[in-house]
Amino acid sequence: MENQLLTAGAGETQPEKKHQKSVVVYDCRPGSSAAPPRTFDISNADFTSFLQALVREFSLSNDETFVISTTDRKEIDQELYKELVHGKTLQLMTSVNQELPVATQERIDYLPHYHTLVQCGMYEYYASEGQKALPYAFAELIDNALSATRRNTDIRRIEIRLLFDEAQGGPAVVVMDNGCGMTSKQLNNWAVYRLSKFIRENSTFQSEEAGYVQPDPVPRSLNSDISYFGVGGKQAVFYIGQSVRMISKPASSPDVHEFIMSKDDFERKERNKEDIYSGFIRNRKPGDCSHVDKSEEMFLQSIMREEIGKESFTAVVITGIQQEHINYLKQHFILWTRELAHTYHYYIHGVDGNVKNEMKKTESSSNIDIQISLFERSTRVPRIINLREVDNDMQTLYVRSSANTFEFKATGAKDSLVEGLIRYHPFLYDRETFPVDPYAASAEDEDEELEVLNPEGRGKRPIFECFWNGRLIPYTTVSEFPWCERPKKGGIVPLECYNRISGVLFANDRFQVSTNKLTFMDLELQLRDKDTIFNNGQGQRVNIEKEFTNWLKTCHESFDKQVMFQGYISNVTRTDV
C-alpha cells in the first residue's frame, strides 16, 4: 500500500494533465432556461462523437438544426474543432447570429506577458534624461547590496566588476556583496515582480513567518533600507542586459542557490507553451561549477571558485549586455563612477560627508566599501576605483568648500521627517567659492549660458539636492523654502549671500519616490504643507527664518573676505622689475 507514495515520473512535478482537453457548453437556444453549462471532456473525441454527445446531453431532437460556436460567434466546424483549447466556452445555438437569451461566462487567463520583466527597465530609466541612465541602473543593484549588508559587523564590501574580456567569456557585469545572501525561498521571492518587502513571506512555512520590521530612525536616514517596490533589481538587470544569474548563499545554510532568468528562456518557454513563470533554483556546494559551460563563461568559474569560505554573499551576474552600454561604461568611466560616488556620498563617507580633516573622518567613518573594476583584456591592468577615493563629486565639493553649516529639521504627518542642512560657501578675496561642476561644461557644451555660473555663486540653480533613506534621488531638487529664499529687497544681509549657499535634504521613506528612484513624488508639496514644522534641529520650535538670517549674517561677517576697490587713486609704475 505504501508503495503507492512513489509516483511514476521522477524529478519534475509538472502538471500531469497536459493532454486533458475539456470544453464548457452553454445551451443558448431561444427559450432555454438559465441552466448551468455542461463540461465535455473531448481529449479523445473526434468532431462527430462530440456532436453526438451534444445531441444526447441537450436532448436535441433528430430534425433540430443547431450550431455550436465560440463566444466570438465563430461556428465550430471540423477544422476549428481541432484547434479548440482546454477550457474553452462554447454556445449551442439554433443559428450563429441568434440573440443570447441568457448570459454565458467564459473563464479567461491573463497572465502578464513576460515583457513585464524583460522590458521593465527599458522605458523607465531612460525616460527623458537619456545619457545618465546607466549609473542609476547600477544604483538599484547597489541599493540591494546596501540592504543586504546592513547587519554586517565587519566591512560591507560591494563590488561591481565589468568583465569585458571576450577571451574570458565576457562581456558581463557582476555585482557582488558580502551581505546576508538569500535562502532559496528568498531567491524565489526576488524573482516575483512587484513583491515588495511589505507583503512578502520569507519562509516556506507560515509558522515561521516574520514580517517586515521598520528600522529605527538614524541620522540622515542612513538606514540602508533602500528597497520599496520589488522591482529595482529586475528593472536594472534587464536595462543593462538580457540575462541574469543570481548566485547567493545565506549564512543559515551551507549551500549556494542559483537562479537564471533570461529573455531567451522566456522566449523558449513561450514557443514550447511551457509555464512562463516557472524555473529551477539550483542548490549546490560552494565552488561547484560543474554545471557551467567550460568554454563559454570562464569568468563564471573564477567567480564560483571565490565562493569557498564565504559565510554569505550574493553575486548578480548579468550577460547579454548591450553594446552601447559597454561603450558608455568604458568611455565615461570617470563620469559614471563619480555619479555613483555622489549618489551614495553619505553612505560612503558617513554623516559628515567627505570632509578633508582626517581626524574627523575616522570617528564617524563608514564601513562601506564600494569598488568598481573594469577588465578589458587579460593583458591589461584592470581599471579599479573605490568610490571612497572620488573627491570631485558635487557633494564632496560642497562639503569641502563650505565654511559653516546650518542644520534644520522638518516634520510632518505620519512620521515624515526631513533633516536638512545649508552650507555657506564664502567669497574669498577675488572670487566666489561656490563650487562649479567640473563636468557640467563637457556634458552640456552646447549651452554657453551654463558655463559661467561661478561668478555669481549658485546663480539660479536650486539650493537643495535630495536624498531618500540616505541615497540621492537625482532628478528631484528643491529650489528653496520661503524662509531661506532671497528677499525681494535687501535686509540685514547683502543679497549676494543668498547665492553662496548650497543645501541637502535627507528625507525618510515616509516620502514617496517613483519606481525607478529617480524622482520624489511629492517631497516639495508635502514640505510646503502648512502642517509641516521646521525647526533648527535641536528639537526647538524656533522662528527658522530669523535663525537662518542670523546665521547667514554671521557667515557673511566671519567668512567673506571681500577685497574692495574703494576708490581709484593713481597708477603706480613699478621701477623695480
Place this chain on the structure above:
Amino acid sequence: MENQLLTAGAGETQPEKKHQKSVVVYDCRPGSSAAPPRTFDISNADFTSFLQALVREFSLSNDETFVISTTDRKEIDQELYKELVHGKTLQLMTSVNQELPVATQERIDYLPHYHTLVQCGMYEYYASEGQKALPYAFAELIDNALSATRRNTDIRRIEIRLLFDEAQGGPAVVVMDNGCGMTSKQLNNWAVYRLSKFIRENSTFQSEEAGYVQPDPVPRSLNSDISYFGVGGKQAVFYIGQSVRMISKPASSPDVHEFIMSKDDFERKERNKEDIYSGFIRNRKPGDCSHVDKSEEMFLQSIMREEIGKESFTAVVITGIQQEHINYLKQHFILWTRELAHTYHYYIHGVDGNVKNEMKKTESSSNIDIQISLFERSTRVPRIINLREVDNDMQTLYVRSSANTFEFKATGAKDSLVEGLIRYHPFLYDRETFPVDPYAASAEDEDEELEVLNPEGRGKRPIFECFWNGRLIPYTTVSEFPWCERPKKGGIVPLECYNRISGVLFANDRFQVSTNKLTFMDLELQLRDKDTIFNNGQGQRVNIEKEFTNWLKTCHESFDKQVMFQGYISNVTRTDV
C-alpha cells in the same frame, strides 16, 4: 462509451487536482550518486508513512540515521510536514548541515504579483510633475478610443463622463467610444499586461491569425495608431480608481462582452489561494443588466440601456475613484479639459489646427468628437464641454496669433520621420503677439519671473512642442536646432525676431516614447544625429538654415509693425479734452 465525454463538475474548468500533493526527494547522503530524484505522492500519507516510504525507496538500513530537509536546510518534522506544499523539493541527508555531494534542483514559480497591475499607474504618471498627472491618465483612455474609432466612416464619438452623483451609485468615471469594440478574445488580450499589438494573437484560432499592420504614412502622423506597450489602459484605470468594468461589443457579434478587474478581486483571490490571473468574461445581449446590483450602481443600468442599437462600442467604467482625484476633476475642470484639448489639438481640429477662418475649417475638418461631462447632482445641470470648443489651449493660441508658417521635414534611419513647422508671431505696434499661457501664472504663482515673459516674446523657452503619432508628448520639448537658433551676433535678421517663433514637431512612431507617454526617449538625440536630413518639406534637399533665415527676414519685413519713437520733440498739451 460516449457518455464519458460529459465530465462531472459542470461550469468551471478549474484545475481538478486541488488536493494532490507530492514532493520531490533527492538522495543527498555523502557518496550518493547523481541519481534523479524521486517523487512521492503524499496527499494521503501522514509523516510516519512518508518516512517509511523513504526508507524503502532509498533502501535505508534500519540503523541508519537520516534527516529530511528543505532546500533551505530546515529539517522536516511532524509539524512542518503538514505545511509542505505541492511540488516542494526535499533533501535526504545524514545530517542537516552536511555538504551537498551533488546539486539539487527545485522548481519554483514566480508569477508577477498583482500589484503589477494594481499599482502600475501609481508611481508612473505621478513622477515629478504631480499636479497634472490626471489628464494624462485620461489621455491613455482617449488614445485607445482614437485607435478603436480609426476606421469609423461616420463621426468618431468619444465621451468621458464623470458620474459623481452618489445617489446614482457614483462616483465613477466612464470613457465610451463608438469604435470597433473588442471580441471576447480581444477583451482577454486587453487584460494581459505588456501584451503589445506587435505580439498579439487576435483570434482564438491560429488558422485565422492576422498580425499587426503598420498604417500608411499620413500628414502629421495623425494615424490614430496610438498604442505601443500594452500597458496604457490598465495604468490609467488603476491610477484613477481601484476597479474597472470593461464593456465592449464588436461589430462581428450580436453580444456584449464584459470583464471586471479590481483590486478587491485580486485581494480576494490571493486570500483564497485562487489563480490570481483568472477571471470570467460575461457574454450577454445588449441592454441586459440583470447581473448588476440594482441599488448600488444605478448609473450602470442606464449605460447598459444605451447599448441597444449600437453596432459596436466600448465603455470603460472605473469605480473606486480616489477622493483627491474627484476634488481635482471638479475644481480644475477648465484646466484639465484644456490640457486634453491641447494634447489632441490636431486630431480635433485637423492638420491645420484650430484656425479662425471658418471656410478653411470645413475643408480639412475632423470627424472626431471628444466630449466631457461632469455630473454632480441629478438636480444640477451637468457641466459639458466638447474639446473642439476650447479655444485657449496653447496650440490654438499659437495657431491664431501666427502670421506665417515655415514647414520642414527631418528624415533619419529606419523610416523615422519628423514633420516640423515654425510659426511667426509678429510684433504689432506696441507689443509682441507671441502668446502667453493664460494659466501659467495661476499654476506657478509663486514664481514671479515667469509672468512677465510676453514683453520679450518667447524668452528663453524652448521653441518646439512635440507630438507622437499626432498627440502631444507633454514633458518633452526641443529648444531649437542649430539652423534656427538665435545667432551669437546679428545677421540679416534682427535678433529679437528669433523670439517671435513657436514650433511644433510631429514625430512618427519610429521615435520611442516612455511607457507613460509623457516623454520621448531620444527624439532630440536622434535629431542631432548627423545622418538626419532636414529639408523644407517639399522633398528638396535645401540649405535649411538659409531658407529659414530668409523666411524669418520676410516675416519681419512683412508682418512686424514697429512703432518707433525716433526722437523726442516736445510735450503736446491737448486742450480739446
